[in-house]
Amino acid sequence: MHRWLASLVVALVLAPSDPILADQSDPRLNDLFARLLATQDPSESRSIEQSIWEIWLTTDDEVLDGHMQRGVRAMNEGNAKNALRELDALVAAAPQFAEGWNKRATLYWMIGDFEASVRDIDQTLALEPRHFGALSGLALIREAQGRAFEALEALSRVLEVHPHLPHLQQRIDRLSDGLGEAI
Numbered sequence: 001m002h003r004w005l006a007s008l009v010v011a012l013v014l015a016p017s018d019p020i021l022a023d024q025s026d027p028r029l030n031d032l033f034a035r036l037l038a039t040q041d042p043s044e045s046r047s048i049e050q051s052i053w054e055i056w057l058t059t060d061d062e063v064l065d066g067h068m069q070r071g072v073r074a075m076n077e078g079n080a081k082n083a084l085r086e087l088d089a090l091v092a093a094a095p096q097f098a099e100g101w102n103k104r105a106t107l108y109w110m111i112g113d114f115e116a117s118v119r120d121i122d123q124t125l126a127l128e129p130r131h132f133g134a135l136s137g138l139a140l141i142r143e144a145q146g147r148a149f150e151a152l153e154a155l156s157r158v159l160e161v162h163p164h165l166p167h168l169q170q171r172i173d174r175l176s177d178g179l180g181e182a183i
Helices: 002-014 028-038 042-057 062-076 080-093 098-110 116-128 134-143 150-162 168-182
Strands: none
Touching: 028 042, 028 116, 028 150, 042 098, 062 080, 080 098, 098 116, 098 134, 116 134, 116 168, 134 168, 150 168
16 A cells, blocks of 8 residues: 555656646657658658647647637638637637647638738747748748748748658749749
């Protein structure tokens, strides 16, 4: 009995005082990003990327995760009004949650409100500078706006954190070639 009690006390003392949150501050991300840079295996790269997205997409809070799930579902169904309502609620309730901002930026991009999308991308990147999804989205917007140099800058930042992102090098080459022709 004393051994069991001693084990319980040790476990409580050694347990982290704060729960591990699955978001951009999750301590597992540093290792995942290091592995993403180091791997040369496309299959491993996709697996690591998926793990990063899983961490980014969850908060370990049922209410917040519910807003995220309903917002993404509404986006996938083409219901921008409901998606915006859910993502607005998510961002208001958890302004330090980068993926809330990123999902709302994606929604704004989908409905063609590029300036609102860029504002939310800026918030995402302030919270998680390695967010390759937000950086890639920023590149799409800047390219659509005819701002190829800024698009190339965003893609160069993606290259620094996720060099194996599908079609990344082709996008960089195409923009670089276009800039070369413009000179």
